[in-house]
Structures are given as C-alpha cells and as structure tokens.
Amino acid sequence: MGTQEKKKDQITREEIVKKIMESLGQDGVASRTVLVGEAGIGKTWLAKEVSKRVTQETSSSYNVLWLHLNKMIGEEKSLYENLASQLSLFPEYEEGEEHSEIVDSLESLKKKIKDEIINFHNEKKNLLLVLDDEGSMTTETHVMKELKLQQFLEQHSTTLKTLVTKRDEGEDKGSTKMIKVTPLTEDESRHLLSNSQKLLESLTVEDWPVLLQSLCKNGEIKEPTLMSCIVSKSKGLPAAIVVLTKSLDSIKSLSAKQRKIFKELILSSKSLDAASASKNAVDRNRYNPVLRLSYELLKPDETVKSPVIACFWHVLDFYKHCGCAYYRDLIVHWMLEGYFDPVKSVEKAYQEGHSILMEFMNRGILKIQEDNMVVPEISMSNLLDLQDCGFFGRSRLGFNRVYGGNKTKGFGRIILIDDMIKTIQSKDKKLTTIMVSGNRLRREVPRKFFEKPEMQDLEVVVLFEPTFQDLVESLSTLKKLRVLVIRDCDLIQNIDKLMSLKGLHTLEVSGASSLVNISDDFFKNMTELQSLNLSGLAIKSSPSSIEQLSMLRCFILRDCSELQDLPNFNVETKKLEVIDIH
8 A cells, every 4th residue: 555645735854954954055144944733743953953064064064052941041152051061061970970160250161162162164165053942941031132142153163054943933033044854754754663563563453454444544554553543643743652662662562551542542533532631632733642541651550659650740840940951850759759768878869860860761761961961752742731640749858849940049069979969069069969868878976977178168968857956956057058958857856946947949858747836937037948848747836927928939738637727828939839738
C-alpha cells in the first residue's frame, strides 16, 4: 500500500531547513529569523541542523554562538559568563574536584569574549547567534537591548545574523522572516519510528491484529500496523514519537496493565481522543495520545513504592518557574520536596534520585544542554493539570516558587561527599549549603558541629531526622540562613530561639511530635518568608503572626491532629498560591 500523500500545508524538514538557510541571506548582510511552533515540534532540532550545516559547508563563512533563554539571565555578568563558558574560556569543572571560584570582572569577561570574536571574524564573515526557547525565562529584548548584547556583538563581529526559536506566535515587529514549524510528514514520522519496527511487530499479538484491520477498514489508518496507528495518533509531533520509541526501548516488553492502556490510547478510534482530552488535559487542542502513553508507561507497578511520578511532575513544575536546571541541583530539589523520605542516608537518597534522572534521560523525558544543564520535554506539560494529578500533595515546600531560577536563591555549587551534600569549597571559602541526615550527624559532636568557623556563613541547612537536643540553639546563631529544614525531629520541644533568623525565605519544622507550642509572635520579623511547612506537630493553636507574612507563597500544615484553629489568611497574604492543610 502506498504512502499517504503529503498534505498541501505540510513541508518536509529538509524544506524547512532550506527555508531557514535562505532567510539568513547573503554574506555580510545582517538578518533575523524566528522559528515559531508548539512545544515538541522540533524548533531546537532545526536550529541545530542549520548551525551544523552553515559551519560544515566547504569554505564556510560562519561561526555560531548559542544562548539558551530557558535559564534566568538577569544581569550582564551572568550573560557574559554564559558566553564565556560556551567559548571554553573557563577551565572545565570536573566532578568531585576542588573548585576555584570564577573571579573575572565583567570587563575582563567582555575582553576575553571580544578577543575570541575578533579571532572569529578574521576567518569568517558571519556570526550566527541562536537564541533558543525565547521568552520561557529570559526574553530576546532583555538580552539584546537591555543587556546590550546586540551592540557588543555588532561592534566586534563582521555581520550578525540572529536565529530565534519560540513557542509564542505573538507580534514580532523586528523579524526579517518568521517561519512556522509544521508537524512531520507521514514519511518523516515513520522514519523516526523505523528503529522500533521489530519491537512494534512483536507487540502485535492477541486481538490487536483484528483491531488494526478494523481501523484500517474504517479509513482511520493507512495500513493495519501498530506503526501506522502511532503515526496517526502522534499528530506529527516529533517529541511524541521520540519519547515513545525511547520509552519502549527502555522497557522492552509490556505488562498486562501496560498493554491495556496501550490498546485504549493507540488502538482506538480518533473519536475517543476528544473524550480523553476533555477529562484533565491542560490544553485539549494539544492533547497527544502518544505522549500520554509514554507517561502511562512511566508509572511503576502498583506493588512498588516509587517517587518517579512525583519527580516527573516536579520537573515540569520546576521548568515553569525556574527554567533549566543543573542535573545535581534537580536531584537535591527532589530530596528537599520529600520524595525520598524518610532519608536515613543522604547518599542513598541522592543515588535513588540519580537513577530516576537517568531513567528520564533514557526515555527522552529529560534532555541535556551544555554544562550538564537539563530541560524536560515540555510538550508533556499539556497531558494533565498538576492539581488534578495530586502533585502539590506530594511536595513538602514548593521550593520552585521561592527559587524561581535565581541562582542567588539556590544552593550554590554543590557536591555529594561523606554522606552529605554541601557547597564545593575552594581553600578559602566557607560552606553556604549543607544537607545531612541524623545518622551522619551522630559521628559529630552535636553542639559544636554548627559552631565550626566554616559553618558561620551557612545560608541553606537541611536536616533529615536529626537526633540532638541542642539543635535549635546551635542553628539560631546562623544569621545568614535563607533556607532551614528540620524534618522529623521528635526531640524538639521549643523553637522560639529560631525567631532570630529574620532572613529566612523557607522554613520547615516537621515531624516534631514533642513541639506543643509556637509563640504567637514567632513569625513577626520573618518578613521575607515565602514557604512554610509546620506538619506533624503537637500544637493546638497556630501562631497568629503567620497571617502577616505578606510574601508567603506556600503554606503546608499536615497531620497536626491537636490543632484547634487555622490562620486567617487575608489581604496581607495576597501572594499565597498553595495551601495544603489535612
């Protein structure tokens, strides 16, 4: 049976690449091209293909620079550090080695980059700047105009050509050329699936051949094969096909439950897709049964307790609020949200997180950028509403909303060592972050642990099941703390001394079954507090000063069985997004 003809409004990937190449224009003439299309449609792939072709052509006249705008680039220095890293102007950081802080001034960075670009244009006429995922965390206007990157590059390169990828089709007056990226043709979809053909054939057993024949007879698919079904249901979305093929390759065979969901989503009439989309999809028009299947295949067996689904939804929520993440930071965020609780060993919890992260990468759910930064396949965010899938009920802090991709509010450069996660130290630097379990703390002299000179600049302290009674007094002296988590410490009877920590953005005191009272004015001076978790306490009344926390975004109060009242949140707490009380 012949291949379905290409629809009139569809063009092949090769045709789109040629169109982009043509839009770049002649050597020596500045240009700006914008690729627009929905998440997962292949904009970044096309930009990479164009970058490869313009630099690999015989007698190429191009050099290429990339900026991923799915990270927060707030000020000039972070912008030029990004560029310097891409140009390999910083020594590469190796896992586990002592790390010296980068101390280049902004002017020093600019000079190094300028010299490199001048070397470029002694050999090449054109500099192609790719601005990928524009508007997700940082805008083109901010980088090019407000941080004056356009002026800087035009001063030091012969000709600047800009290629922008973005999801939003909104008004774009500065565009020389806007190219809408369309879905794959049927041939291209089949080609992406070709490596899975034998596996798909092996799955076509039981009543599946009969169902396929019926769908073919009704004209819903071109030929009675599983490949034809997947091509049809994928809607030409490259991400849907890539994630499914990687997922199938990862699991090799299907359980009875997985076969059932496969059958419901893929071997069903298209008329049923609308009903599935209307149940809980974020955007019905972008509901994709093939992506939904990949999500369902990710779910562990019901007999296995696994945080994999909580981690999956966290990744998407993280990207929405913070953009891309350094892979190690993402695992630490999962630990902070309690997905691996109870944590007896920080190292074991981290390793569990690392195995989940690698599983996501193997399945195409996470993709890697330069410098070990990872991003999710964002098209999967259309599958289910986060509230419908119970995501917030699994999280302990909602720290994504506090962090927001701002590295000054994060953990710093961290490393796993000696069953602790802490800041990577150069010889003269003090610790700013430490995560440690009670089991590990037993090897220390409890009272003196936080009194060490290197601990006095701590900004982030996360303690899992700590077991020493002088804990609160020791922590109360750490005046630079932004994040304090004391999880599952049943020895704590009083936390009043923590009132002195006025700079806290995030506070969790949970599982403290001996804590029966918190002073009414405890939060009076914590004006910057944005996330608060007071779960598993024996308190009977909630401090009224909570009601005055005008910056509060997440409030979690679970399993306080003695509690007789609740805070009266009013106008003061107008930023509150998540209230979890049960």
